[in-house]
Amino acid sequence: MQLPPLEEGRLVKRYKRFFADVICADGSELTIHCPNTGSMLNCMPANARVWFSRNDDPKRKLKGTWELVETAHGRLACVNTGRANALVEEALRNGVITELQGFDQLKREVKYGDENSRADFRLSFAQQAVYVEVKSVTLGFADSTTAAFPDAVTSRGARHLRELMALAQAGEPAVLIYCVNLSGIDSVRVAQEIDQLYAQALTEAAKAGVQILAYAADIDPHNGRIALSHPLKVILE
Structure with a gap:
């Protein structure tokens, strides 16, 4: 994926979740959009190197979007969570995700389940459909x-x-893909120390047959x- 033209700057602070102040290369300060609803642990150290794109759309109040950062541990991370689905779609269409090669059709944002969810993708194969959820991962450790x-x-x-697990229990293929937008990583685990309920749900989903x-x-x-x-090892606790 080719990102929009990037400028390098330095992070001043992130605040109100969707705002970030950065110092541009010419020394000026700019408030840009932070397209990330998570805590961004380890992704916003003071004075971190950041890369952002400009936007001249008159309808947009903020004229830049935060795309990349050098983390507290010296890794590169894509903090724009909106990129994850596009990255996975590109990888699916290019055959990079070998476990899901050979589909005939790809549909985005498909309604499914009993809790009013939307699958990021539904892949149609000759004999069946596969529902796919995508999560962006940027949390790393020193x-x-x-x-x-x-x-x-x-x-x-x-x-x-829960929705994926219900599909799997009904005999329909369901897949969760962690899009690891963080360099220098060889495996992924659930952050049980942050969200025990999510960790429990992941364990139950895997046992039910969710890939x-x-x-x-x-x-x-x-x-x-x-x-x-390339694929990474998934550590299921």
């Missing part, structure tokens, strides 16, 4: 190459797991490119 999800309590994430996958993103801020490249 002394480990294992990333974790979630970085904040997520009742929505637990609901999606849990994780794929790593290669992030290149200099050329403005990011793409999923």
Whole structure:
């Protein structure tokens, strides 16, 4: 995926969840949009290197969007969670996600389940449909190459797991993909210390037959490119 043209700056602070102040290369200060609803643990150290895109749309109050950051542990992370679905779709269409190769049709945001959910993707194969949920992972740790999800309590994430589990129990294929938007990672685990209910739901979903996958993103801020490249180990506790 080719990102919009990026500018490098320094983070001043993130606040009110969706706002971030940055110092631009010319020394000016700019308030940009932070497209991330999570806690962004380890993704917003003071004076962190950030990369953002500009937007000249007169309808938008904020003229920039935060895309990438160098974390407290020296890793690169894509903090724009809106990129995760596009990255996974690109990887699906290019055959990178080998477990889901060979589909005939891909549909986005498909209603399903009893809790008014929308699957990120429904893949149609010759004999069946597969429902796919995507989660963006950016939580890393200084002394480990294992990333974790979630970085904040997520009742929505637990609901999606319940919906996937119901599909699997009914004999319909259901897949959860962790899109790991963090460099230097070789595995993913559930952040039980942050959200025990989500951790329990993940364990139950896996036992019910939901397929849990994780794929790593290669992030290149200099050329403005990011793409999923290879699978990662999923650690289920």
